[in-house]
Amino acid sequence: MAYDVNGTTVEHDEEGYITNLSDWTKELAEVIAKEENVEMTDEHWEVVNFLREYYDEYQIAPAIRVLVKAMKKKFGPEKGNNKYLYELFPYGPAKQACKIAGLPKPTGCV
C-alpha cells in the first residue's frame, strides 16, 4: 500500500500511517489529508506542525489529553480544547493529525 505524491510512491501501513517517517513532505501531508477528507487550512497546519515538533523533541506522539494541554499552553484555551481539535480533525485529532503529520499512531490510541 502506498500514497502517490506527484509520481513518487510512499509506503504506508494498513491504517494509512507511513512506514518510513523520513518520507514525509508537505505535499505528502496534502495527499494523506485528501484521503482523510480533511482540507488543510492554516489551523490544520498549526496542529500538524506542532505534532511534528513534539515528536522531534520527545520521539513520541502525544496522547490526545497531552495534545490538548500542550495546545492550550502554546495557543491559548480557544485552541487548546477538544471541541476545536475535533472540528479540525473529526476522526480524532491525535490519530488523524498524526497520520497527516507522518508520525506513528499515538501511544495509547485505540
Next chain:
Amino acid sequence: MSEGVKKFLYVNRKAPHGTIYALEALEVVLIGAAFEQDVELAFLDDGVFQLVKGWDTKDLGSKNFAPTYMALGDFEVTKVFVEKESLDERGLTADDLMELMYEDEDDDWAEKPSIRIVSREEMARIMAANDVILSF
C-alpha cells in the same frame, strides 16, 4: 480520588539497553497515563541507569528513547522515585540523572522536578501504598 482510578506503580529494575524491558515499560507507562490512571514510577537496581543523562542508541541501531522520558511530565506522570541505595551502589548521584520536570497547571505552569530520591525503606512504603505494581 474518583471511582475506578487505581494507583499504579511501575518498577524499573533493568538497564536501558540489552533487553527490551526499559522501552516496553516506558510505553506501558505512557499508555496507562493516557487513560488517566494514577501512575507512579520507581527506579531501582540497574533501572537507575535508565535515567542517567546523555545516553543515546545511535550505535546500537535501536530507537533512541532517552528523550521520551522528558515527555512523562506532559502525560502527568509527576512522581518518579529513584532509590538512593541503588544510586550509591553504582557510584551515581542525583546530578547524573536527567532533569525530569512537569508543569503545574494549577500553579501558572510552574516547572517542578518529578524525580524524588528516596531511601530503600521509603521505597518499601511507596510500594505498599499502590494498588497495582508492575515490575520490569
